[in-house]
Amino acid sequence: MTRRIGLIGCGDVSVVHVEAIRDIEGLELVGVADTDPQARARAAAATGVPGFADTQELIDAAGPDAVHVATPHDQHIGPSLTALEAGVHVLQEKPLAHTLEEGRRLVDALESAGARPGAPKVGICFQNRYNLASRRLHEMLGAGELGAVRGAWASVVWTRSADYYRARPWRGTWAGSGGGLLINQAIHTLDLVQWLLGGVERTDGHVATRKYGEVIEVEDTAELLLHHPGGITTSFFATLTAPQHRPVELELDCERAYVTLRGGTDGGLTIRWADGRVETLAERSVTSGGRSYWGVSHELLIRDFYARLDEPEPFWIGPGEAMASLGILKEAYRLSGVGPAA
Ligand SMILES: NC(=O)c1ccc[n+]([C@@H]2O[C@H](COP(=O)([O-])OP(=O)(O)OC[C@H]3O[C@@H](n4cnc5c(N)ncnc54)[C@H](O)[C@@H]3O)[C@@H](O)[C@H]2O)c1
Numbered sequence: 001m002t003r004r005i006g007l008i009g010c011g012d013v014s015v016v017h018v019e020a021i022r023d024i025e026g027l028e029l030v031g032v033a034d035t036d037p038q039a040r041a042r043a044a045a046a047t048g049v050p051g052f053a054d055t056q057e058l059i060d061a062a063g064p065d066a067v068h069v070a071t072p073h074d075q076h077i078g079p080s081l082t083a084l085e086a087g088v089h090v091l092q093e094k095p096l097a098h099t100l101e102e103g104r105r106l107v108d109a110l111e112s113a114g115a116r117p118g119a120p121k122v123g124i125c126f127q128n129r130y131n132l133a134s135r136r137l138h139e140m141l142g143a144g145e146l147g148a149v150r151g152a153w154a155s156v157v158w159t160r161s162a163d164y165y166r167a168r169p170w171r172g173t174w175a176g177s178g179g180g181l182l183i184n185q186a187i188h189t190l191d192l193v194q195w196l197l198g199g200v201e202r203t204d205g206h207v208a209t210r211k212y213g214e215v216i217e218v219e220d221t222a223e224l225l226l227h228h229p230g231g232i233t234t235s236f237f238a239t240l241t242a243p244q245h246r247p248v249e250l251e252l253d254c255e256r257a258y259v260t261l262r263g264g265t266d267g268g269l270t271i272r273w274a275d276g277r278v279e280t281l282a283e284r285s286v287t288s289g290g291r292s293y294w295g296v297s298h299e300l301l302i303r304d305f306y307a308r309l310d311e312p313e314p315f316w317i318g319p320g321e322a323m324a325s326l327g328i329l330k331e332a333y334r335l336s337g338v339g340p341a342a
Helices: 014-023 037-047 055-062 077-085 100-114 132-142 162-167 187-196 298-307 319-336
Strands: 003-008 027-033 066-069 089-093 122-125 149-157 202-208 221-227 233-239 249-254 257-262 268-273 278-282
Touching (some): 027 055, 132 187, 187 221, 187 319
Antiparallel strands (some): 149 249, 257 268
């Protein structure tokens, strides 16, 4: 059976979705939509499918089974709700939404829709949960192989330029993005940390705009202490002010081993056992038109979303799961007294 797919939002990240839809057997791109006529025309020409001005138009004309939503943060929930109401499955980019309130609208809509048999599903693109290293670490923690976790450290030390924000002004505004570094870049690592360590019960921390204040109103730097169940904490540092990208790092101090997870093209897992053995697991490497710091696992997530579509359960990384990282970072903003209250 071929599944008909629509793409909503034809900007930077859309190339990764187009590649995955092309490469995964049983998927066919049937239309693209973008509110910007130029972006729409470029995408239609590049993919050979019709371009539409909005989600409803695409659904009415192209009859997709699912849409991928890759729009700016403040434009996530609108297209996703339109699709859900039409009974169309949704694979939406992170974050869940630019505000908690908008995020809850999708959680609620999915809950109401979920009561019906054959109800549409919603997946949120936290593709780094599909990295070999993250999956292995999650398995080991679940099986108790590492012993008790004593504490964790995570960092996202990346670079951006003023032009990155000038090219897409929504990225630098509270109204368009709902935040800066935490909601746009470090959210993947926040999601991993809370997924691996059983959630976050309390957040301490502070965010600041250190380098790009002339072009953005949101933060480019953050330091947090995340409190997990059982009294464990993660020290979390993130910034976009570095001269070069460093690999994302996540380190767990456990009773039986010290574990280092590194992102990036030569990333993977290193387990230094207390008895002196050292085990390593290299990350997969893939070639894609996407950027290396987006990780290697978008296609794996998309493939898995479609492979599980006929199962009765909701997709495992749905809006409810995605509320966790949104909640953590919004709390950091609240504590720092920045951004709108929601
Ligand atoms: N998972 C990842 O690793 C990853 C990586 C990059 C970006 N993203 C996410 O993807 C999303 C898009 O990011 P980007 O950098 O590609 O943005 P972008 O600005 O390059 O592209 C967004 C496109 O959406 C269009 N658009 C805006 N509102 C629309 C609407 N209502 N309907 C249809 N089209 C609309 C814009 O005209 C633009 O062409 C963001 O949520 C971002 O956080 C995720």
